[in-house]
Amino acid sequence: MCFYCKERRHILRSCPALKNKNAKPVALVSTQKALAIPVVPETDGCRNYSAFVMHGFVSLEDGGSKVPVSILRDTGASQSFILDNVLPFCEKSSVGSSIPVVGFGMDGMVVPLHAVDLESELVSGRVTVGIRPCFPIEGVSLILGNELAMGNLASAQSRMKDWFDRKASSRNFSPGDKVLVLLPIPGSSLQAWYSGPYQVVKKVGERDYVIGTPDRRRKTRLCHVNMMKQYHEQEPVEVDGEELCPSVSSKPVLAAVVLPPDTGVDVGEARLSVAVTQGKLCNSEALESLPLRLSHLIECQRGDLLA
Structure with missing residues (x-):
């Protein structure tokens, strides 16, 4: 039996349906010189990447002139890059090394590295970026790669831990302790x-x-x-010579009704609302008799809720 077409007359190796599926068309081939495909900038600019675009400032030295830039957070880039016309890069800003990269036009290239001061929502401080003459996306001056964003993630986690530890307290329990x-x-x-x-x-x-x-x-x-x-256990209390547990009392339970002033309701006629005397109801049951459930409110308050 063929496991591909489920026919019983042949096996998988000689299946005609599988051979026709894998068959490739044959045509005459001519060789040509490789053509350089130019990178066409996006006509929409960075509109399609607006969720990943932020704004910041860059400078060559700490305290120097700050230049505003549009930053694209590229989660697929392992290196950060900046346009060469944003700042006057020179030998003083160079770190003296370069890195090979692949990505722009799928061509391999060597990118020089320079040090700049960056201020942004994700990363701030002295960083090392590669210099490029252009980007495939218009409107972006700096591409923020994973090597900077991930490094900032560790510091952000450390700050969050410090904020949490300020109100956190160490708790330890021993076998036999009662807990909730x-x-x-x-x-x-x-x-x-x-x-x-x-x-x-x-x-x-x-x-x-x-x-x-x-x-x-x-x-x-x-x-x-x-x-x-x-879990904190409460000690029994003694009332009139009788020892009572705080959670279970043989005395009647008293409920107080607080009435706002000038309501015109006699205290002797005040009654507890069914919302107090009865348990929790389903939404459908409560909505059927909503005015009755709000009987503990004054008329103007009930009108505001029922309006």
């Missing part, structure tokens, strides 16, 4: 809340812990320290 863990809500895997308390089984690494979750399908799970909170 950020876990998905049963039946809604896209939502999560802090559940617990659960006990820490053991510590794995510097920031990971194994938590025992006996009330869930997975009896243990590995959690990062950022998903955990210390």
